[in-house]
């Protein structure tokens with residue numbers, strides 16, 4: 001049968017992943033305007049082996065690909081690098097068709113297989129650094145705990161020097177026709193989506209990510225097959241470098257001003273602060289309305305910009321609720337390489353600045369001492385103070 005649905009990669013390794021353009025939010029909370037791909041790989045040979053599966057909502061498309069490629073042969077093994085359901089929830093559908101397939105994973109995934117899918121049998125457990133010969137190929141497994149879950153591991157196939165890296169090196173965005181790094185306009189289509197994925201999904205585990213990247217340094221890698229985003233065959237070092245930079249939270253000399261405003265007065269304060277930033281020499285400035293920008297994007301901005309200014313109106317004697325939610329998310333991400341600035345507005349008894357101030361103190365953030373609190377709309381004197389506040393932040397960012 002002609003192979004129409006899968007994509008040959010190298011030496012009988014095939015891409016059999018699926019695209020999801022229906023799910024609006026990844027993990028129920030991160031927007032997917034460009035969808036997401038669930039990458040899966042089938043290695044044909046003396047033994048037929050799948051590496052990582054897809055989400056159940058795409059399983060009928062997926063099974064067509066598997067069945068076309070196997071063309072009546074058995075599936076012998078399924079390597080499960082990561083248990084999150086975007087890569088495993090099709091498992092029952094696959095095992096219904098290929099009940100003899102053995103699952104290969106590590107001990108931390110065994111409980112999860114039972115908890116999610118009531119699967120207890122036909123499991124081969126592998127340990128850190130263990131090598132298995134399957135057919136005419138050799139696979140070595142390396143655990144990468146908390147990148148992204150505790151059971152996460154990667155698989156290295158020696159013959160083709162391929163790293164099946166699960167979530168590591170992945171990103172949002174479907175694979176639209178092309179699947180390889182050298183077939184796509186990376187900067188236009190994937191840079192932002194891979195960056196946002198890293199920050200939203202892996203960012204909080206950056207120390208563990210750096211440990212995982214260190215562990216992989218010793219491998220001779222010619223091909224990287226992640227579970228999301230493009231396959232890296234031309235320049236795997238490019239994605240390794242990008243991930244390393246993200247894991248280190250390397251910031252750029254810019255500033256994001258995030259404001260919460262009910263009637264536009266706090267927005268005008270943000271405009272004045274941004275004017276001060278520009279006068280102070282900052283060229284990369286973003287003003288973000290917290291009510292219109294999902295946290296997914298705000299967190300990405302915060303991760304990358306050296307300067308972050310949060311300005312909020314007060315609401316019921318406390319912080320504007322969307323700003324409160326953002327603070328919760330910032331705590332999860334454990335960002336450490338920013339300079340922070342805060343200001344607040346109020347109508348009668350305040351609340352916003354007090355809450356922001358306490359948050360900064362509790363989290364030991366590097367925050368500017370100037371912390372303006374303005375009643376109602378800013379007058380000329382206050383506008384000037386806000387501009388000076390922006391200039392002060394610019395000097396801090398540019399180390400003047």
Ligand code: FEO
Nearest residue numbers: 084086148167227
């Ligand atoms: Fe793509 Fe952590 O799952």
